Amino acid sequence: MTTVEQVGVVPREDCEQLGLLEHGLHAASEQALGLLEEKLHFMARPMAEEDPSHKQLIPYVLVRSGDQLFGMRRLSSGGEARLHGKLSLGVGGHMNPVDRRDGHSAVRATLMRELEEELCIPAIASERFVGVINDDTSAVGSVHLGIVFQVEVDSPESVTVRETDALDGRWYSRQELEELRGHLETWSVFLLDWISGAHGVTAP
Structure with missing residues (x-):
């Protein structure tokens, strides 16, 4: 019997009350x-993908070294067919029950797992x-909320992609x-605007 993936979600109402549903990337x-994280619970992924009353939390991390930003392009052999050929500035993925441990941030645990x-x-x-x-302008965006982090590395030459058959990175x-810009995923456009100081949001 196939096990259905469980993903971390938060009710949309709670996201609204926290003021987190403004369009784009905001502080x-x-x-x-x-x-x-207090409102986080888990739901079968097929159900979550069709339920706009909940937001799936997606830790999404930008890797940078000074002014250099690490980008990845998903090859045709990789997952998520809708993202093939698109350039992404973020490493991210769904939260799973394995990421939740007492006394630890499940969001940060997911972030580190995805990076690794x-x-x-x-x-x-x-x-x-x-x-x-x-981004509530698309069906996919309406059921996801990106939780954005920035990671700084001192040795850019040491950063490489693991799944070279599925990803190309530099x-x-x-x-x-x-x-x-025209080749970036939607969320990566938001990241680039933030980095560039657009929309009143600036990156250090």
Whole structure:
């Protein structure tokens, strides 16, 4: 019998009460993140994908080294067919029950698990919570909420993708990414705007 994946969700109503459903990427506090985690529970993924009364939380992390940003392109052999060929600036994925442990942040546990699954990163210099991404303009976006983090590394040459048959990854300058804007995933466009200081949100 096939086991159905359980994914982390929070009721849309709670996200609204926390002021987290503004369109695009906007800043949020660690306190708001903690309150989200308090409301977290798990739901069968097929059900969650069709239930706009809940938001699936997706930890989504930008990897950077100074002005260089790590981007990945999903190859045709990789999962998520709708993302094939698109350039992503974020590493992320669904939260699962395995990520929830007493006394630990399930969001940060998911973040580290996804980084370890997707990339080889020998050492992380710093990590910080940035804010949330919301996009209710599409059916997919209406059932997901991005929980955005930034990770800084000191040795960019040591960062590589693990699944080379499914992903192609390299470092990009901001100028290169602006030229490739039309090839970015929607959430990555929001990230690029944040990095560029658009919409009144700036990156350090």
